[in-house]
Amino acid sequence: MTKVFWLFGRSGAGKTTLGRRLHQSLLDRKIPVFYLDGDELRHGLCSDLTFTPSARLENHRRIAEVARLAADQHLNVIVTTMAPQHSQRDIAAQVLGERLVWIYVHAPLEVCIRRDPKGLTDARRPGSWTDCWIIRLTCPVRGSGNILLTLSPRMWTAPPNQFWSWRGAI
């Protein structure tokens, strides 16, 4: 059974960077893989959604449904979203079941705030109160999927190799 590796964590932690890298490394090895990044989907499939709690939930439900279709067709799937709330991870788990592997991408809070790729900590930005809360997210360990791994973005060369141990572990 192919898997859905869902990388989640703070904005700026390095999810997209790692996700792209992992995706390329699997393609290089001719392993069928499909990559879904939350920001890219916000431009298309989910462009009608706002950032209210229910819209964020629907965003995750749609991403999970697309991932399920791809996994049903024997593709490994890599997803990258912040997924800061249990409800968002729960809905993904409901859709994906045993295929789902959570991977928490960890970077220290001060590093994320320094990177802050979306300007979430800018108090002048609409919605910044909620987004500040999101960037301050600590590791939400209670996962509703199967496995939760912490991967430091400092391990710059590790992800492709780690993928094999993740696969071996499941």
Ligand SMILES: Nc1ncnc2c1ncn2[C@@H]1O[C@H](COP(=O)(O)OP(=O)(O)OP(=O)(O)O)[C@@H](O)[C@H]1O
């Ligand atoms: N290990 C690393 N070392 C140095 N810089 C990094 C590392 N990982 C990511 N970065 C840089 O940090 C910034 C944010 O990375 P990235 O976009 O991957 O974060 P993200 O977790 O996807 O954030 P968001 O949730 O906002 O999409 C980028 O400029 C990226 O180049």
Ligand SMILES: [Mg+2]
């Ligand atoms: Mg990203």
